[in-house]
Amino acid sequence: DTAVSQTPKYLVTQMGNDKSIKCEQNLGHDTMYWYKQDSKKFLKIMFSYNNKELIINETVPNRFSPKSPDKAHLNLHINSLELGDSAVYFCASSPRTSGEQTQYFGPGTRLLVL
């Protein structure tokens, strides 16, 4: 009964490859997010999706493209991977109702680009 799940947990790949990370939430939330946590443990927002519409796109390279087939899924596709893309990527979700709107995070995907 995992709330927010991500696959794969670990991803090791060569520079220049294209890869995807999948995220699913079973909480019925309306908004999903992708965050990047670098080697210094700084957690930074990349994208958020609300009802299948991209509502925030922080200044990330266009090699990164979020794709949401439905409200419960937000996948992250990365083209032409670079060494600097190595990081932990966290998916999160939150309800749209007013108030607290706590975000719940997935377990993270550890990406290593060689």
Place this chain on the structure above:
Amino acid sequence: GQNIDQPTEMTATEGAIVQINCTYQTSGFNGLFWYQQHAGEAPTFLSYNVLDGLEEKGRFSSFLSRSKGYSYLLLKELQMKDSASYLCAVRRFGANNLFFGTGTRLTVIP
């Protein structure tokens, strides 16, 4: 933009009380969150403040002063398992995403 500052590291003794401070500068403030993150794991929600004052949840309490752009997380009766990073994050009006500080790594020693 937003500026969020926390101490990088803190050490405290098992059974003691520790206060982790967070200062922020942001426009359109709409809530402050504290998350706990153990090494190699996902951040987990601890507390939320949107109005001034203290919110208490068991051993953890969080305080907010909007006029001062200041919050703290208070951990009482420290346990070894409280060794983790504590992340302060702010939310702005018009956006649901969180802007995180760099986190405070707390080490609890016997």
